Amino acid sequence: MKNTQYELNCDLAKMLKGGVIMDVTTPEQARIAEDAGACAVMALERIPADIRAAGGVSRMSDPGMIRGIQEAVSIPVMAKCRIGHIAEARILEAIGIDYIDESEVLSPADDVYHINKQAFKIPFVCGARDLGEALRRIAEGAAMIRTKGEPGTGDVVQAVRHMRKMMQEIRRVNSMADDELYEAAKTLQVPFHLLDKVRSTGKLPVVNFAAGGVATPADAALMMMLGAEGVFVGSGIFKSGDPAKRAAAIVKAVTNYQDAGMLAELSTGLGEAMVGINPAEIKVIMEERGI
Amino acid sequence: MKIAILALQGDFAEHEAGFRSLGCDTFQIRQKKDLEHHADALILPGGESTVQGKLLRELDLIEILRERIGNGLPVMATCAGTILLARQLLDDPVSHFGTLNAVVRRNAYGRQLDSFFIHGSFAGLPDVPMSFIRAPQFEFCAPGTEVLAEHQGRITAVRQGNQLAMTFHPELGKDLRVASWFLSEIVQKRHSV
Numbered sequence: 001m002k003n004t005q006y007e008l009n010c011d012l013a014k015m016l017k018g019g020v021i022m023d024v025t026t027p028e029q030a031r032i033a034e035d036a037g038a039c040a041v042m043a044l045e046r047i048p049a050d051i052r053a054a055g056g057v058s059r060m061s062d063p064g065m066i067r068g069i070q071e072a073v074s075i076p077v078m079a080k081c082r083i084g085h086i087a088e089a090r091i092l093e094a095i096g097i098d099y100i101d102e103s104e105v106l107s108p109a110d111d112v113y114h115i116n117k118q119a120f121k122i123p124f125v126c127g128a129r130d131l132g133e134a135l136r137r138i139a140e141g142a143a144m145i146r147t148k149g150e151p152g153t154g155d156v157v158q159a160v161r162h163m164r165k166m167m168q169e170i171r172r173v174n175s176m177a178d179d180e181l182y183e184a185a186k187t188l189q190v191p192f193h194l195l196d197k198v199r200s201t202g203k204l205p206v207v208n209f210a211a212g213g214v215a216t217p218a219d220a221a222l223m224m225m226l227g228a229e230g231v232f233v234g235s236g237i238f239k240s241g242d243p244a245k246r247a248a249a250i251v252k253a254v255t256n257y258q259d260a261g262m263l264a265e266l267s268t269g270l271g272e273a274m275v276g277i278n279p280a281e282i283k284v285i286m287e288e289r290g291i
Numbered sequence: 292m293k294i295a296i297l298a299l300q301g302d303f304a305e306h307e308a309g310f311r312s313l314g315c316d317t318f319q320i321r322q323k324k325d326l327e328h329h330a331d332a333l334i335l336p337g338g339e340s341t342v343q344g345k346l347l348r349e350l351d352l353i354e355i356l357r358e359r360i361g362n363g364l365p366v367m368a369t370c371a372g373t374i375l376l377a378r379q380l381l382d383d384p385v386s387h388f389g390t391l392n393a394v395v396r397r398n399a400y401g402r403q404l405d406s407f408f409i410h411g412s413f414a415g416l417p418d419v420p421m422s423f424i425r426a427p428q429f430e431f432c433a434p435g436t437e438v439l440a441e442h443q444g445r446i447t448a449v450r451q452g453n454q455l456a457m458t459f460h461p462e463l464g465k466d467l468r469v470a471s472w473f474l475s476e477i478v479q480k481r482h483s484v
Contacts, residue, residue, distance in 0.1 A: 008406045011463050012424050015337050015371070018300040037346060039300060039339040074383075074397060075339055076425065098403040098425075121404060248349075255299050255346060256321055 009123030009143035013207035016040055016230055020251050023047045023234040027072035036247035040076040043069040048105050048152030049235035057107045060088040063095050083290040084110020093122040100124050104289035105151045117141025129162045131169035133291055135190035138206055145204055148287040149212015152235050154276025156213040163210055163226045174202050215273050217253030217266040224257035241271030295320050295330035299346040301338020305462045309470050323351050332365040332478045335372025337460050343371055344387045360390045365453040365478045373456040374427055381430055391454050392433035399428035414439040416468050421459035452482055
């Protein structure tokens, strides 16, 4: 019977499905995102592209800044804490954030342990590159998963790689016999009962979004075609020429990702996309944080 | 029976799976050309009402659907769907379909930490699982509204003619009694308006 906070938290994520979650750094950006049709916003001081450019240690945002964004919009507000930073997570819970992203975009606070998210009332979303990472995070209490991608690059290739890998592994598990499943749980380093659930349902036990490098309506549609249930857009919107227009186009592209005619219209006249950097040019590989 | 599911954003897949296991044909409404198919009923799922309302307008769906609901198309709305149906929203100048003569307050219970789950009675059915997720509340319902469920003195489900509106989610578990009640009591006994 479902009566736990965890199940309610997983159910909140279901309400986000088919939607776009946008990174915002000010109340004004949050209102632009809400008006453009964001189903939630991620409040953070610097978007990933700027975190990359600034270098140094990147931490949880000022709670005052997050509160300002909570007051500005009526949609759910998420915020990031560092991987393993229990205290930052408790602070975000205390200010009544709707979802915490234990995120590799920030500098990890713990290079061994993730937060025991089961000990929290608040829901968590975590990044993953494959089925093993996803199920380990779910075992720790994550109520939603997103691909890691490579944040702040405007390059969708890593998000595609991670979503492809996850879906391939799910399909493989889906056809396994019992004895094969025990072995798979061992090699993937995941709890057997979660893997068994993936086998019986053919999907992750929680909602699965795409994130990392999505910059255009076509990128968002691509991730939906590959099996994402919704999309995070970080730097792609407010690093572009016309954020409001691009944001609204990405929202519509996610709803109608199967209609190429509409995607063509949505991709027209959006102004400049974020410049982006490709993986060979970057020094900090965020996707390798927290596996 | 053919059920149309508004699939712009939210938990439309959960509703669709429920109606399919009750033996209905279903199809999704994502754009105007989807309205060409005949439907015996319309489902308005949970999700973010701001997103759904905006897409309803921009994809040019709102007028046609409002007219069909006004002409008696049976409709079942959960959470955000109820916000779409309400004549007026408290603290928000925008309303959407406005076909349900009621005033609704969004996020009335608070943030996600205030979301909750109960078993309650719905139209005489006992122990129906109900998830309230950043749920809205009815602040006013027109005289003559049939109240189907209440929690702590608050109305949580109503019926006006062929419209069924709930502030909770009955679609998230395996219990299909609410959907099944909608089919037998509203869709099959459709009132002419």
